[in-house]
Amino acid sequence: MEEFKLSQEEIENFNKIYSGKYIYAINEQINKFRPGLENIRNLLLAHTHSVEYEEKPYTLGDMIKIVYDFYKSLDINLYEKLFSILHDDSVSVNFSEPAKHDKSRHNVCSQGDRGRKISLAPENNLYGLITVCHEFCHMLSQRMQENKRAVDSTIGEVETLFIEKVFANYLLENGIITNAEYENTMMGGDYSLLGDITYCFQRNDLLNIIDCEQLTGEKVDELVDKLKNNPNCDVLLSRLKKMASLSKTSPADYSPIERYVIGQIVGTVLFDRYQNDRQCTIEKFKNYLSHNSELTFSQMLKELLDKDAFGIYNEYMDIKEREFTADREQEN
Numbered sequence: 001m002e003e004f005k006l007s008q009e010e011i012e013n014f015n016k017i018y019s020g021k022y023i024y025a026i027n028e029q030i031n032k033f034r035p036g037l038e039n040i041r042n043l044l045l046a047h048t049h050s051v052e053y054e055e056k057p058y059t060l061g062d063m064i065k066i067v068y069d070f071y072k073s074l075d076i077n078l079y080e081k082l083f084s085i086l087h088d089d090s091v092s093v094n095f096s097e098p099a100k101h102d103k104s105r106h107n108v109c110s111q112g113d114r115g116r117k118i119s120l121a122p123e124n125n126l127y128g129l130i131t132v133c134h135e136f137c138h139m140l141s142q143r144m145q146e147n148k149r150a151v152d153s154t155i156g157e158v159e160t161l162f163i164e165k166v167f168a169n170y171l172l173e174n175g176i177i178t179n180a181e182y183e184n185t186m187m188g189g190d191y192s193l194l195g196d197i198t199y200c201f202q203r204n205d206l207l208n209i210i211d212c213e214q215l216t217g218e219k220v221d222e223l224v225d226k227l228k229n230n231p232n233c234d235v236l237l238s239r240l241k242k243m244a245s246l247s248k249t250s251p252a253d254y255s256p257i258e259r260y261v262i263g264q265i266v267g268t269v270l271f272d273r274y275q276n277d278r279q280c281t282i283e284k285f286k287n288y289l290s291h292n293s294e295l296t297f298s299q300m301l302k303e304l305l306d307k308d309a310f311g312i313y314n315e316y317m318d319i320k321e322r323e324f325t326a327d328r329e330q331e332n
Contacts, residue, residue, distance in 0.1 A: 014244035036313040044194040051188045053125035081178040085239045098124035109138035137163040142293040150293040155300045157263030164270040193264040202239040
């Protein structure tokens with residue numbers, strides 16, 4: 001292994017980003033739930049793979065129309081709220097035509113002192129279409145409707161990752177995509193979750209060694225020494241370098257990946273409930289959207305699914321094991 005070093009600027013950058021109490025509170029939660037997340041990761045490792053999305057001839061207008069039609073069919077009030085906020089002069093809207101993946105293109109919703117903004121630059125494929133639906137769902141949340149800061153940002157992707165699954169199901173039922181494309185999309189969600197859990201584990205391993213202390217050159221040397229017999233040493237040091245990276249074009253910042261882990265797990269369980277009782281689930285979902293900025297993680301679980309985190313974990317595992325068993329039986 002080559003000698004690993006961080007510059008003083010990188011060390012200062014790391015400390016600026018990762019020395020806050022919030023970061024270590026999140027890290028403690030990952031420590032708490034890591035055994036369950038390990039089981040989910042192992043299950044996904046055995047059954048998922050990366051997916052490719054074929055190019056589609058959709059214009060942005062085509063994508064928006066399909067997404068509008070979906071929300072209209074899902075619930076007319078949600079559609080009207082969505083249409084209203086996207087045509088609100090106080091909301092900054094920046095849309096680009098679909099194109100091949102480009103890291104400089106961003107799909108994002110934001111709010112705060114500078115107002116509410118939505119930017120769309122979707123890929124020219126099914127993933128891009130789903131991205132439009134995802135970002136539009138953010139616009140339906142209390143955070144964007146009222147320009148309100150969330151009490152608990154870790155639950156910020158629950159609504160979007162649930163609605164992605166509902167949207168994919170709508171596309172299948174309406175003949176817009178094939179069954180193979182639907183299965184590909186669902187696999188893509190599982191594979192993303194696998195990657196997000198892996199990212200959180202890498203960050204968790206590093207922050208546990210650093211243990212809430214300020215990083216220094218000496219601490220970096222100690223960390224390297226502690227990792228030297230770890231089979232993932234090179235991967236973890238590469239992650240540390242990225243966490244401390246300095247770049248004028250894409251400066252390092254805290255990546256709140258844990259919210260995507262929570263969103264995928266909760267979204268999967270909620271979608272399973274939706275398949276069994278659509279009307280009741282959507283009514284709960286609408287109520288959740290109306291005040292989700294005021295809810296904590298545990299309050300969100302109670303309101304949407306009437307369970308605690310360990311109950312949701314067990315339900316998620318049951319759902320995925322049932323799905324994977326059905327897949328194996330179809331293959332045979």
